Structure formats: structure tokens, C-alpha cells
Amino acid sequence: MIPENIFWAALARSSTIHDLRSYDHGPGHWQRVAQNGIELANYTEGADVEVVTFFALFHDTMRQNEWSDPEHGKRGFELAQTLGVEALLTPAQRHKFGLAVVRHDFGEVESDPTIGCCWDADRLDLPRVGIVPDERLMSTEAGKSAARRLERELLGERR
Numbered sequence: 001m002i003p004e005n006i007f008w009a010a011l012a013r014s015s016t017i018h019d020l021r022s023y024d025h026g027p028g029h030w031q032r033v034a035q036n037g038i039e040l041a042n043y044t045e046g047a048d049v050e051v052v053t054f055f056a057l058f059h060d061t062m063r064q065n066e067w068s069d070p071e072h073g074k075r076g077f078e079l080a081q082t083l084g085v086e087a088l089l090t091p092a093q094r095h096k097f098g099l100a101v102v103r104h105d106f107g108e109v110e111s112d113p114t115i116g117c118c119w120d121a122d123r124l125d126l127p128r129v130g131i132v133p134d135e136r137l138m139s140t141e142a143g144k145s146a147a148r149r150l151e152r153e154l155l156g157e158r159r
């Protein structure tokens with residue numbers, strides 16, 4: 001569970017909200033990533049829901065533009081550190097949280113169930129920008145089956 005003070009501080013400090021005023025990468029997206037991630041974690045053995053929810057809140061807090069911004073994960077992680085998130089996590093959780101946030105838009109897949117749920121949760125929200133999620137870029141079995149379902153829903157009539 002994310003403490004309320006950290007939640008509000010993340011909103012208050014977010015460049016995505018205050019500088020970019022982003023719809024595509026703003027709080028609505030973060031909330032859908034949290035919902036996706038919690039659902040994926042329910043079906044993924046060993047996935048840590050706490051890390052997934054912190055990922056959802058911080059991964060896109062510090063965007064500076066809507067397109068190519070490869071450092072935004074790193075800045076989001078730095079904001080989380082500034083707000084004291086690390087003190088709330090175990091060393092193993094910290095490691096996974098850092099890696100998941102910093103590398104989330106590098107186009108990788110990951111065998112660790114927690115990091116896999118984070119990245120899949122983010123990519124499953126791609127239909128908001130008109131992109132059909134690619135099953136091959138999903139890390140978890142739950143993510144792959146959700147991507148297949150979405151593909152059928154979105155492209156079904158055209159096939």
C-alpha cells in the first residue's frame with residue numbers, strides 16, 4: 001500500500017503533470033497500469049504486488065515529452081528516492097523497483113515475475129495511444145494471454 005503522503009508528493013512533484021500536462025502518460029495511465037499490474041500479479045507466481053504498485057505510480061512521473069525520453073524512468077526513480085520510497089522496501093524489493101522503473105521503456109522482456117508484471121502492465125495500456133500490445137513483448141504468461149485477448153478485441157473484425 002502506498003502511503004498517502006508519498007502519493008500526494010509524487011503528484012505534486014511530477015513533471016508529467018505540471019510541465020507536460022500529459023494525458024497519455026499522466027495519472028489516468030498510472031492508475032490503469034496499477035490495475036493491470038495487480039491483476040497480472042494475481043496470476044503470476046512470485047510477483048510482488050507492492051513493487052508493482054510503486055512502479056505504477058512512479059514510472060512515468062517525470063516525463064519531459066510525449067515521445068522519445070529515454071531518461072524519464074531514471075528521473076522517476078530518482079523522485080521515488082527523494083521521497084523516501086526506498087525506506088519502505090526491502091533490499092530485494094528496492095532492486096526490482098529500481099530496475100523496473102529505470103528500464104521500463106527499453107523494449108526488453110524479463111524473466112523475474114515482479115519486473116515482468118510491471119512492464120506487461122505498462123504495455124497493456126498501449127491501446128490508449130492506438131497501439132495494439134505485442135504478445136512477443138510480454139514477459140509473463142498472464143501478460144501474453146491479456147495481449148492476445150486485446151489483439152482479438154481490437155483487430156478481430158479486420159481478420
Ligand SMILES: [Fe+2]
Nearest residue numbers: 059060104105
Ligand atoms: Fe514510460
Ligand SMILES: [Fe+2]
Nearest residue numbers: 029059060122
Ligand atoms: Fe507508462
